[in-house]
Amino acid sequence: MALHRRYPYWGPRKLRVLLNDPQAPQPSTVAAVLRRHGCQVQGVDKTERATQRFEHDRPNALWQMDFKGHFALSTSGRCHPFTLLDDHSRFALRLQACSNERSATAQAQLIEAFRRYGLPDGITADNGPAWAPTVGKGITALEAWLLQLGVDIRHSRPHHPQTQGKLERLHRTLEREVVQAHRYRNLAACQRALDHWRDQYNCLRPHQSLGLRPPIDRYRPSSRAYPEHLPPIVYDEGEQVLKVRRNGQIVYRGRTVFVGEGLVGHPVAVRPSSTDGLIEVVFIHRTVQHIDLRRHR
Secondary structure (H helix, E strand, O other), X not given: OHHHHHOOOOOHHHHHHHHOOOXXXXXXXXXXXXXXXXXXXXXXXXXXXXXXXXXXXXXXXXXXXXXXXXXXXXXXXXXEEEEEEEOOOOOEXXXXXXXXXXXXXXXXXXXXXXXXHOOOXXXXXXXXXXXXOOOOOOOOXXXXXXXXXXXXXXXXXXXXXXXHHHHHHHHHHHHHHHHOOOOOOOHHHHHHHHHHHHHHHHXXXXXXXXXXXXXXXXXXXXOOOOOOOOOOOOOOOOOEEEEOOOOOEEEEOOEEEEOOHHHOOOEEEEEEOOOOOEEEEEEOOEEEEEEXXXXXX
């Protein structure tokens, strides 16, 4: 009962783990004790169903990032929580109360995470304006920065939130236990609540998908340290390299081709593809555009 009062949102299985007793009663008995004392787990979503999801086999193989839905503060303004999660361990790497959802804000949060935990192999995100291109098929400045760091960035398909399933699950729990539970005067008060909740989530809360262990048991920082200065962009000798103009375009054989506003000032390689007459425009290792020489100008 003391554990229930301390963690009113946690069900019988989690409470049983916290008893830390091999002779502890089964979850069904714990549930019966709660009912006997008129106690009910708060915020239970009875419509939720567990689904089997793909999981990377080691920490830092993939991180998931997003801005959770914003909410009003009691004085003025709104809180836009930035969330960053390790796919393998469910470890919440970053949970920050932000005043906006701009690209610069996301990059600042990623830098803090990189400095503390190192670089992941890749990051997945939705198609929000903070990190996905809004014009054409080019890439954003944030994507270009990540690629320079050796971090692959991918986006979920529109209207398919299950791609970010683990992060969406964290968002639902965060909404129930932090956002709906209290009103916050300002961002500082909200951040204190987020920090407290994140510590419990990472270090104490048993996760059913992890065999009722907390994420900290499965997470280890990356061995790839964050470089404070970006490495130079180098292409193979003999490749044709063009510099992206300030409008996000290059000129190739008299054709003006848009490759992305985020690539302004960067060099890109122009090379033949496996299809005759089709040219690839490549930034580092990512093909950002195709030029079809078979079409009439």
